[in-house]
Amino acid sequence: MELVIAIFIGLLYASGVYLLLRRSIVKLILGVFVISNATNLIIFLSGGITRSGVSFIGDEAEKATLETMTDPLPQALILTAIVIGLGIAAYILALKYKYFETTGTHDLDQLSKTDQK
Amino acid sequence: MEQLAIVLIVLIFLMGLMVPVLRPLLKNYTGRILALVPFALFGALTFLFFSLPDETARIVETGFGFLPEMQFSFRIDGLSLIFGMMVSGIGGLVLGYSSFYMAKYAGKTKFYFFLILFMGAMLGLVFADNLLALFIFWELTSITSFFLIGFDHDKDKPRQAALQALLITALGGLCLLFAVIMIGNLAGTFRLSELYSQGFHFGAHSQYQTVFLLIFVAVATKSAQFPFHFWLPGAMNAPTPISAYLHSATMVNAGIFLLLRLNPVMGGTIAWKGALILTGGITMFIGAFFSLGQKDLKRILAFTTISALGTMVMLIGMNTTASIKAALIFFIVHGLYKGGLFMVAGIIDKNTGTRDITRLSGLLKSMPVTSIAGILALLSMSGLPPMLGFIGKELIYDAKVQMPELSWLVVPLGVAANMMMVAISILVFYEIFIPRKNKPAIALLHKEKELPGNFLAGPVILALIGLGLGMAPGWLNNILSNAMFYVQSQAVDVHLTLWHGFNQVLLLSIFTVAMGTVIFIxxxxxxxxxxxxxxxxxxxxxxxxxxxxxxxxxxxxxxxxxxIQHGYHRYYLITFFMATLLLIVYQLLSAGGEWFHPSESSPVRMHVVLVLIISAMAVLFAVFSKSRLSAIVSMGVLGYGVAVLYMFYGAVDLAITQFLAETIIMVIFVMVIFYLPDFAVLSSKKSRIRDAIIALSVGAMMTMIVLKARFINLEEPISQFFAEKSYLEGHGRNIVNVILVDFRALDTLGEITVLALAAAGVFTLLRFNPIKKKSEK
Amino acid sequence: MRNIVLERIVSLFLYVMVGFALFLLFRGHNRPGGGFIGGIIAAAGFLLYGIVFGSEKVLEKIRVNPRYIMGSGLLIALLAALIPMTLGKPPLTGVWTSLAGIALGTPLLFDIGVFVLVVGMIVSIFTNIMDVLKWNS
Structure with a gap:
């Protein structure tokens, strides 16, 4: 399964990088989203997916062992990453709107010309 | 008492930093009130001056420092006292003087801020016992003097002069840093007190030449020695109080101080003698020579300062008891008369509107107090009795005559330079002070009586001290002996007198004055x-x-x-990706080992694979789609697919968050994208193929990394700790949540701050429109 | 065109979602949930409400400027970080008391801060976007 997910991640990265290299700023933003999802997956995979079972401590037990559950640390990291991704996405979108409003173009190559007057 | 002195130095720093707060409170009294602290320090130093026995240095540890090797410890000995008293005393006078001089300037806060910080840095420099601390203060004086010289920053010339001074002195500072580190490595300590007590001298070491060269550059740049002398006349663009302070007893003398400080550690070698005598001699001569051709009073003073600095460097280079003594005395002499003369020049400039000596005349009649102070200082400069300058010059001649091998060179050079000093003194005296028939007396803006006392006090006090010390030079014996002990590392008894008896040196003096008069004529x-x-x-x-x-x-x-910075975003990215690819793939391939182990991996589940395939197709669709909306929807499919994957492997919290966040992003995306134009194919086919190759390589690299990472474990996972403590100490059964709000709450705190900033950023981007605002006005 | 049925359902749904979000927030320490999830769900409720009624109605509904909500969330979290310091412990150490058998502590307060901030952030972002980009008509 790891192999499949690893290939999937590679595919996501390939698509993301391809999108990043476009001149259109909308595609660039899509690329950022794809890559952030892929990166989250890498972190998730690094905790190991062989163990399954939710990462909670049972009602009677006092402690849990890693044998019976998914590693909780990557989950905590990804959880904040997702919410931050949400904030950053909103920010990029606002930035893009402003960029388009100011320059009237969505071609990134125009950007290099506008800042040297 | 020595603790008090150090506390006062620290206080000066604090005072400098507090100036922006203090100045609105003190208003026009800022200069006068702030001058009290340096005067208090001067008082404390005077007390130490009289109470410090011969051959003792007091070390004050502050226990504060950046590193174990870099503690701010201070040493109070004869040398640092002499310099410290000049810095604090003249500093206090300059502050009082600025009170009136700067009254009409804008940016007084900035002026006091940097002037006082400069004073603090200079005091730190002379009292530092640690070479690294000394370096830090040295750099601080460079930086603060940059702001002081460039005080009129809206004019082109001061800015250029300031930049020049900064670049040159910073070059020296860099050299000093290297030299200090090398000395520290050779000696095993950065403490001056330890260097002195060990009797460490590395003149014979193979790295001596390098260290000496670095120190030499540091000194030559700071103390304006040939060929670095040219920044000093440029620095005259600063307001006069700054010139009076920087070029009499402080900034430019830092190099002299450094030479004296390091003399016991590395002085007296052939390189030392040769380089310093030669440079000092040239500097001394050209400074005096160029001063003859100037018309601006401040520029005349600047060139004589260069000449004086050259004299001191040369004397230190000679490295005899007589020459060191002469250098120390000459430092005091020069600080007194040059500080006074600069202040006189400032008063004249303020009161007549010009510093051109061809236009000034007859001031003795109209401004008697200023003129007498100026004339006394000029007497000192030309080395005439009964001023301290006379003693200084006698000692210099004495040292030069006694110099065994080189007296044939240094005596004529010195006499020539002094002749020109005498000539320029008489010239200044004649042109600006004496009333003359064929030159109308210049009109004054104020009567001298109307000028405030603290404005005139500076030059008068300095002239009187020069006169007093000339009459009773015995006051200096004690402190000079102490300073000499630490510069020469041998005990020397000093007895100064005004009258040396009729001898060869006096003859030389008489000859100098006579020739100076001839030059004047x-x-x-x-x-x-x-x-x-x-x-x-x-x-x-x-x-x-x-x-x-x-x-x-x-x-x-x-x-x-x-x-390199061409501004094309995707070429930056291509450069970045290519470099990363090469480095990482090389590393991965050379690491060897396993990539994939079927028995260790979890079983393949067909329904998960199906989800992944759907997500992958969605992404590919997004990549090639020409419609914005369908691209966004397929991004949503990818997000949900990933969420399903989380869910499947037991990360419930993650799955919920991913579903919700993805939904909200989609909504916001649609809201914004609606206002943007359609996709257009902007790149050529060729570049698309190139990009596709790069993208696929990066993707392959990431797959390799992910696979390889499973076989590399650098640290033991800490998750077991969380699993054990979560309920017992965190009182929570949801380990993920306990990690977020308890174990790693600091991370979360940082992250929610980022969220707040992102929202604030969105608000500003959307609401704030600087272009519109401007056009509305 | 107004759709009465949709408006009724959505305004009811807002309360359901906010209630559910609070439920998730408070049980988040033991079961799936927590400040982030709860915050996003509550904000999603407001987003839905905003899509149907317009962003001005959302601001009327919550009465407070969402930026202040965001700021107070940050302050609550900071407070939770500082409380242990008054007891001489390092900042962010969990301090617990028990009230009627339920453990209450600064981590819960911290989670509430996260919840409030996330709600404020998302509401602030989408109301601004809707307002400036004229999605309210």
Whole structure:
């Protein structure tokens, strides 16, 4: 399964990088989203997916062992990453709107010309 | 008492930092009130001055420092006392003086802020016991003097002069840093007190030449020695109080101080003697020579300062008991008369509106107090009795005559330089103070009586001290012996007297004055000669050459920066990806080992694979889609697919968050994208193929990394700790949540701050429109 | 065109979602949930409400400027970080008391801060976007 997910991640990265290299700023933003999802997956995979079972401590037990559950640390990291991704996405979108409003173009190559007057 | 002195130095720093707060409170009294602290320090130092026994140094540890090797410890010995008293005493007078001088300037807060910080830095420099601390203070004086010289930052000339001074002194600072580190490594300590007590001297060491060269550059740049002397006249663009302070007893003397400090550690070698005597001699001569051709009073003073600095460097280079003594005395002499003369020049400038000596005249009648202070200082400068300057000059001649091998060179050079000093003194005296028939007396803006006392006090006090010390030089014996002990590392008894008896040195003095008078009488032909030589040297006009060098460097750098920083976003990315690819793939392939182990991996589940395939197709669709909306929807499919994957492997919290966040992003995306144009194919086919190759390589690299990472475990996972403590100490059964709000709450705190900033950023981007605002006005 | 049925359902749904979000927030320490999830769900409720009624109605509904909500969330979290310091412990150490058998502590306060901030952030972002880009008509 790891192999499949690893290939999937590679595919996501390939698509993301391809999108990043476009001149259109909308595609660039899509690329950022794809890559952030892929990166989250890498972190998730690094905790190991062989163990399954939710990462909670049972009602009677006092402690849990890693044998019976998914590693909780990557989950905590990804959880904040997702919410931050949400904030950053909103920010990029606002930035893009402003960029388009100011320059009237969505071609990134125009950007290099506008800042040297 | 020594603790008090150190506390006062620290207080000066604090006071400097507090100036922005204090100045609105103190208003026009700022200068006068703030002057009290340096005066208090001067008082404390005077007390130490009289109570410090011979051959003792007091070390004060502050226990504060950046590193174990870099503690701010202070040493109080004869040398640091002499310099410290000049810095604090003249500093106090300058502050009082500025109160009136700067009254009409804008930016007084800035002026006091940097002047006081400069004073603090200079005091730290002379009292530092640690070479690294000394370096830090040294750099601080460079930086603060940059702001002081460039005080009139809205004018072109001061800015250029300030930049020049900064670049040159910073070059020296860099050299000093290297030298200090090398000395520290050779000696095993950065403490001056330990260096002195060990009797460490590395003159024979193989690295001595390098260290000496570095120290020499540091000194030559700071103390304006030839060929770095040219920044000093430029620095005259600063307001006069700054020139009076920087160029009498402080900034430019830091190099002299450094030489004296390091003399026991590395002085007296052949390189030391040769380099310092030669440079000092040249500097001394050209400084005096160029001063003859100047018309601006401040520029005259600047060139005589260069000459005086050269004299001191030369004396230290000679490295005999007599010469060190002469250098120390001459430092005091020079600080007293040059500080006074600069302040006199400032008073005259303020009160007549010019500093041109050809336009000034007859001031003795109209401004008697200022003139007498000025004349006393001029007497000291030309080395006439009964001023301290006379003793200084006698000692210098004495040292030169006694110099065994080199007296044939240094005596004529010294006498020539002094003759010109005498001539320039008489010239200044004659032109500006004496009432003359054929030159109308210049009109004053105020009567002298109307000028405030603290404005005139500076030069008067300095002139009187010069006179007093000339009459009773015995006051200095004690402290000089102490200073000599630490400079020469041997006990020396010092007995200063005004009258040395009739001897060879006195004859030389008489000859000097006589020849100086002759030069003065022949000033027209001499002026012509200088007038011929100056244009000739102007071909090698160093300030301009230096500026050209800097601007060429900048344009060179600019050209190459434009090539690298071309502004095309995707070429940056391509560069980045290619470099990463090469480095990481090389590393991965050379690491060897396993990539994939079927038995260790979890079983393949067909329904998960199905989800992944759907997500992958969605992404590919997004990549090639021409419609914005369908691209966004397929991004949503990818997000949900990933969420399903989380869910499947037991990360419930993650799955919920991913579903919700993805939904909200989609909604916001649609809201914004609606206002943007359709996709257009902007790149050529060729570049698309190139990009596809790069993208696929990066993807392959990431797959390799992910696979390889499973076989590399650098640290034991800490998750077991969380699993055990979560309920017992965190009182929670949801381990993920306990990690977020308890174990790693600091991370979360940082992250929610980022969220708040992102929202604030969105608000500003959307609401704030600077262009619109401008056009509305 | 107004759709009465949709408006009724959505305004009811807002309360359901906010209630559910609070439920998730408070049980988040033991079961799936927590400040982030709860915050996003509550904000999603407001987003839905905003899509149907317009962003001005959302601001009317919550009465407070969402930026202040965001700021107070940050302050609550900071407070939770500082409380242990008054007891001489390092900042962010969990301090617990028990009230009627339920453990209450600064981590819960911290989670509430996260919840409030996330709600404020998302509401602030989408109301601004809707307002400036004229999605309210």
């Amino acid at each position: 022949l000033r027209r032909p001499v002026g012509k000669l200088v007038g011929i030589i100056i244009p000739w040297t102007d071909q090698y006009h160093l300030p301009e050459k230096f500026n050209n060098l800097i601007s060429n460097y900048l344009s060179f750098a600019g050209k190459h920066t434009n090539r």
